[in-house]
Amino acid sequence: MMVMDACYILQFIDKLPITGNPFSDNKLRSRNIALDLVLLENQIPFFVLQGIYDLTLGTLTPDQPALTTMLKALLDLINPFEEPLRVQNVIPDDHILGLLHKIYKPNFRLQEIKEIPTAHSAVELDKVGVKIRPNKNLTWPMAMEFEYSLSSHKPTLRMPVVRIDNFFEVVLRNLIAYEQYSPVENYVTSYAMAMHMLAANPVDIAKMGKSGVIVSHLGSNEKASDMISSICKNVNLQDFYYMEPWKNIGKYYDSYWLRNFGLFKRTYIDTPWKAIALFAAIIVFLITVIQFFRQLVTPFL
Known part of the structure; x- marks a missing residue:
């Protein structure tokens, strides 16, 4: 069964970049197949896929791209983030879902702080003058950074642009399940928790959509808010990897003069x-x- 599945995956990703092929040009079918291949229950060992690739495509076609490069075209179909995926220096060791997890992982170790951070929603931050803007210089695919200086007086939370749809939910749920049951870092779980704090209500979704960091395809802000909230339901938050920007946001939010200046600026001179x-x-x-x-x-x- 694993051999047959591996052959099917290799055939699919081999035909995927070819235009004019009815098997791969149906975008909806291609996305659904790609989504099916990242479900946790559908994973096959990567060494099986690599071994069959080496015996078939890798041998028959000398100029064939590397297997991880071919899989990138597959994962691009379900990547919910605007930032393109990068597979340079990514060495898979378990399966396709693990490969996607490694792509989203930063290439440096973030500080681990085992404590529950203070939650502030997008609307709450906007009331005290904190703007939410797209992050054009991501240090890693899910990076969130808080920028503030006394000279500019423009506190800004920068974060990646994400598309909220049914694919977003399935991809994040399976990555979170993979993190919960595997000895890997909980970067995706941290991201989902951070989104849950920021987008606590439909008005937060509307505010983040206006800021350009969320593109919702669900038809209503209520559906998007409910989806983000449900993703983290009954999930154990082991480590939170956004503690540094969250602490800086908390300091700004709790500072009497900075907060009231931001409120004054937003009310009278924005x-x-x-x-x-x-x-x-x-x-x-x-x-x-x-x-x-x-x-x-x-x-x-």
């Missing part, structure tokens, strides 16, 4: 027209005060 109106109101107020004191002083002159 647009040029509001800034002009505030400036005009201050001038009118000063003129009124000056005239008032003139009227008090005039009788004594």
Whole structure:
């Protein structure tokens, strides 16, 4: 059975990049097949796939790309992130789902802190002036970074752009299940938990969609919020790999002056027209005060 499955996978990924092939040009069928191949229960040992590849495609076609390169075309079909997948220096050792997990893994070790972080939703962060923006310079595929400096006064949480659809749910659920039952780092579980904190309600989904970090294909913000919340249900959070940006966000959120300055800026000067109106109101107020004191002083002159 494993030999037959491996032969089918190799045939599928070999035909996948070829245009004009009815077997691979049906995008919906190709995505469904790719999704089926990352289900945890459908995994076959990678050494079986590699061995049959070496005996067939690798031998018959000398210029055939490496197996991991061919599998990248398969995984690109179900990658929910806007950032393209990279397989350079990725050495698979278990199966296709494990390969995808390694692709999402950072090439450096993140700090592990075993504690539950403080949760702030996207709307809560927006109220105190924290903007959420796409991360164009990802240090790893699921990187989230908090940027703030006293000179710019623009606190920003940068995160990868993700498409929320049924494929997103299945891919993350299987990666999380793989992390829960295998001796690997819990990067995907941490990402899902972070998304659950940020997108706690439909209004958070709307805010993140407006910010350009979420592209929802589910038809309603309620469905997207429910999906993100359900992914982490009954999941054990062993390590949280976003503790550094979350701690910095917490410091900003709990700081009286920074938080209230952000709230003031968002309320009164976040647009040029509001800034002009505030400036005009201050001038009118000063003129009124000056005239008032003139009227008090005039009788004594």
